[in-house]
Amino acid sequence: MTRSGLRKWYPESLRTFGTISVPELLVKYIKEERIKPEKSRFQGLATYHDPCNFGRKSEMEFGRGFYDEPRWIMDRCLENWVELYPNKKYQTCCGGGGGTLTTPYDRERTFYGRKKMEQIRAAGAQMFVTLCHACHGQVNDIKKTYGMEDLDVKYLWELVLECLQI
Amino acid sequence: MNKSSKIIDPGRSDRLRFAAWPHSPDDCLACGLCSSLCPASGIDGFDPRKVLRMVELGRIEELVEARWLWLCTMCSKCVVYCPMQINISDIVRSIRTLWDREKIPGDLHTGLVRALKTGNVNALSSQEFVSRMQAIADEIAAEPGFEGFTVPIDKEGANLLLTVHNKLVLRFPQDMKHLWKVLYLANEDWTITSENPEGSNWGYFNGDDPAAKILVGRIVDHMKNLKIKNLLWPE
Numbered sequence: 001m002t003r004s005g006l007r008k009w010y011p012e013s014l015r016t017f018g019t020i021s022v023p024e025l026l027v028k029y030i031k032e033e034r035i036k037p038e039k040s041r042f043q044g045l046a047t048y049h050d051p052c053n054f055g056r057k058s059e060m061e062f063g064r065g066f067y068d069e070p071r072w073i074m075d076r077c078l079e080n081w082v083e084l085y086p087n088k089k090y091q092t093c094c095g096g097g098g099g100t101l102t103t104p105y106d107r108e109r110t111f112y113g114r115k116k117m118e119q120i121r122a123a124g125a126q127m128f129v130t131l132c133h134a135c136h137g138q139v140n141d142i143k144k145t146y147g148m149e150d151l152d153v154k155y156l157w158e159l160v161l162e163c164l165q166i
Numbered sequence: 167m168n169k170s171s172k173i174i175d176p177g178r179s180d181r182l183r184f185a186a187w188p189h190s191p192d193d194c195l196a197c198g199l200c201s202s203l204c205p206a207s208g209i210d211g212f213d214p215r216k217v218l219r220m221v222e223l224g225r226i227e228e229l230v231e232a233r234w235l236w237l238c239t240m241c242s243k244c245v246v247y248c249p250m251q252i253n254i255s256d257i258v259r260s261i262r263t264l265w266d267r268e269k270i271p272g273d274l275h276t277g278l279v280r281a282l283k284t285g286n287v288n289a290l291s292s293q294e295f296v297s298r299m300q301a302i303a304d305e306i307a308a309e310p311g312f313e314g315f316t317v318p319i320d321k322e323g324a325n326l327l328l329t330v331h332n333k334l335v336l337r338f339p340q341d342m343k344h345l346w347k348v349l350y351l352a353n354e355d356w357t358i359t360s361e362n363p364e365g366s367n368w369g370y371f372n373g374d375d376p377a378a379k380i381l382v383g384r385i386v387d388h389m390k391n392l393k394i395k396n397l398l399w400p401e
Binding site for chain 1: 233240273326366370396
C-alpha cells in the first residue's frame with residue numbers, strides 16, 4: 001500500500017529518496033559480505049511461501065514480483081528446502097491478508113487457510129519461511145487446528161539471523 | 167424483500183457509480199474460474215463471481231451489508247486467472263469504500279481512527295512507544311555479541327527508515343528483535359521514529375483512501391524532515 005500510495009499521491013517524493021524491500025536488503029548485505037549466513041544450522045526440510053504483496057501483487061502492479069531474492073537467500077541458509085506448489089505468481093493465499101486477521105471471523109479465516117496447510121503438509125516441510133507479518137501470524141495461528149503444531153514458522157530475516165555466527 | 171424483481175430490473179444497475187472502476191462487470195464471462203480457485207469460495211456465501219454479478223445487477227445495498235465481503239484477502243489469484251483480466255480485488259476494495267464506516271466488522275475502522283488520531287493503531291503515546299522500544303533494545307544489549315546495542319530513534323540523516331509493525335509492538339515484541347539484530351550486525355545506519363512509527367496501512371484494507379493517503383504522507387514527512395536516504399518498504 002505504501003508503494004502504491006507513494007506512486008499515486010506523492011510521486012515527486014520518490015525522486016528525493018530511495019526505496020528497498022526486505023529481501024533486496026538481505027541480498028545486498030550477503031553480497032557485500034556484511035553478514036555471512038552458514039548452511040550448517042538447520043538440517044530439516046524447509047519451504048518458502050510467496051506473500052501476495054511481495055509476489056503476485058507486486059508483479060501485477062509494478063511489473064516485478066520479489067520471487068528470486070528470497071529463494072537466493074534460502075539457498076544460502078539451507079541445504080534442504082523445497083517449493084510449495086503452486087508458487088510464485090500462482091501461489092495460494094494463506095488467508096491472513098487484506099485485514100482478515102483484524103476481523104472477528106476467526107473460524108472462517110482458519111477454514112480459508114486449509115489449502116495452504118495442505119500444501120505445506122504435501123511438501124513435508126518442518127519449517128515454513130515467509131516475508132509477511134500477516135502470513136506469519138496466520139500460519140502460526142491456525143497450524144494447531146491442522147495438527148501441525150510442530151511446524152516452525154519463521155520470518156526470512158529470522159532465518160538469516162539464526163544462520164549467522166555471532 | 168422481493169429479490170427476483172431486483173434481479174430482472176436492469177434500471178437498478180448504477181453505471182455512473184462504477185464508471186470510474188477499472189473494469190466493467192459486463193466483461194465477466196461467468197466462467198467460474200475465480201470461484202473455483204478461491205479458497206474463500208463457499209464460506210458464508212462468499213464467491214468472487216457472485217460479487218461481480220451482484221455489481222452488474224446493481225445489488226449494491228446487499229454488497230455493503232454482506233459480512234462475507236470481509237473474508238476476501240484481496241490476494242488477486244482470481245485476477246491472475248481471469249480470462250478477461252477483471253481486477254476483482256480492486257472491485258472488492260471499491261465496494262468496501264462504499265461501506266458505512268461504523269458497520270465495518272472488527273477493528274479495521276476503529277483501529278484506523280486510532281492510528282489517525284494518535285499516530286499508531288495501538289494508541290500509545292510517543293513516550294510510551296519509545297520506552298517500549300528501548301526496553302526491547304536493552305534486552306538485546308544483554309545478549310552476547312550485541313553489547314552496546316541501542317535502537318536509533320529519530321536519527322537525522324540515517325541511511326534507512328524502518329517502520330514498525332503494530333502487531334509486534336504489544337503482542338509479539340520478541341519478533342522485533344530479529345531484524346534489528348540483522349541491521350546491527352550488517353552495520354546499517356538505520357532509524358525508527360518516535361511519532362507515527364507504523365508502516366502498515368489499514369486504509370488499504372478497508373477502502374479508505376483519504377486515511378490511507380494521510381498515513382503514507384506521514385512516511386514522506388519522516389523521510390523529508392529527518393533527511394533519511396532510503397525507505398524500507400513496510401509491507
